[in-house]
Amino acid sequence: MKRLVLTAFALLLIVMQMTGCGGSDSAESADQVAVQEDLQDETEGDTQDDETSEGKVLVAYFTRIGNTDSGFPEGVDATTSASLQQTDDGIKGNAQMIAEWIADETGGDLFAIESEELYPADYNETVEKASKDQNAKTRPALTKHVDNMDQYEKVVLVFPNWWSDLPMPVYSFFDECDFSGKEIVVYATHEGSRFSDTVSTISELEPDATVTEGMSVRGGEVSESEQAVRDSLKAK
Numbered sequence: 001m002k003r004l005v006l007t008a009f010a011l012l013l014i015v016m017q018m019t020g021c022g023g024s025d026s027a028e029s030a031d032q033v034a035v036q037e038d039l040q041d042e043t044e045g046d047t048q049d050d051e052t053s054e055g056k057v058l059v060a061y062f063t064r065i066g067n068t069d070s071g072f073p074e075g076v077d078a079t080t081s082a083s084l085q086q087t088d089d090g091i092k093g094n095a096q097m098i099a100e101w102i103a104d105e106t107g108g109d110l111f112a113i114e115s116e117e118l119y120p121a122d123y124n125e126t127v128e129k130a131s132k133d134q135n136a137k138t139r140p141a142l143t144k145h146v147d148n149m150d151q152y153e154k155v156v157l158v159f160p161n162w163w164s165d166l167p168m169p170v171y172s173f174f175d176e177c178d179f180s181g182k183e184i185v186v187y188a189t190h191e192g193s194r195f196s197d198t199v200s201t202i203s204e205l206e207p208d209a210t211v212t213e214g215m216s217v218r219g220g221e222v223s224e225s226e227q228a229v230r231d232s233l234k235a236k
């Protein structure tokens, strides 16, 4: 009888193994391995993301020519307008030239800050409008926005000094972006005022960012400043 019971028990064990029952331990450990692998993948994914975002640079710029209400005629005399640069790719603004060199030097993403409401193509009318906008503290709506600001560690900002201040669309840019924990390097183009107080203004707008001076370049000297602009980044 005892032998019969033992045999029956042994048979039962064999059947249970064949049907997977009682294999829960091994199934559980397989699940655990899968979960662990998933977790590991996720962690590796995070690290990879971190590695790709590490040191990623956004080069944001505002320039008059990209914000005017009509194109400039072909062959416009760039030498009589310190705000325009005639290049093989057409006419460019001073801040745009500087931003493009910086993006090339850093491998950063270029972003043009563009106001929905355009400025007159006429320089003096722009000067007048900018003064009125500044007094009224306008914050013009922008035509496009930076995707996923989190991916950037450093922001290089290039703009023309307007009435010893930031152009109003640059204020709008600061209003819509959070630069906390990022480094902001400031480049200004001007006709004598250099940065004015723009660097401290940006520090006030972005108290949780580290704001440093990059370089200020006189508009009339932009075309011969490429090397100096590129070199200025090496110290940063």
Ligand SMILES: Cc1cc2nc3c(=O)[nH]c(=O)nc-3n(C[C@H](O)[C@H](O)[C@H](O)COP(=O)(O)O)c2cc1C
Pocket (backbone or CB within 6 Å): 062, 063, 064, 065, 082, 083, 084, 092, 093, 094, 095, 096, 123, 126, 127, 128, 130, 131, 159, 160, 161, 162, 163, 164, 165, 189, 190, 191, 192, 193, 194, 218, 219, 220
């Ligand atoms: C509306 C306006 C206001 C300006 N105000 C100043 C100023 O206060 N100080 C200064 O040095 N240059 C001033 N400028 C000159 C520009 O900063 C300079 O021409 C700059 O290089 C233009 O850059 P952009 O071609 O990228 O627009 C002003 C220009 C404009 C259009």
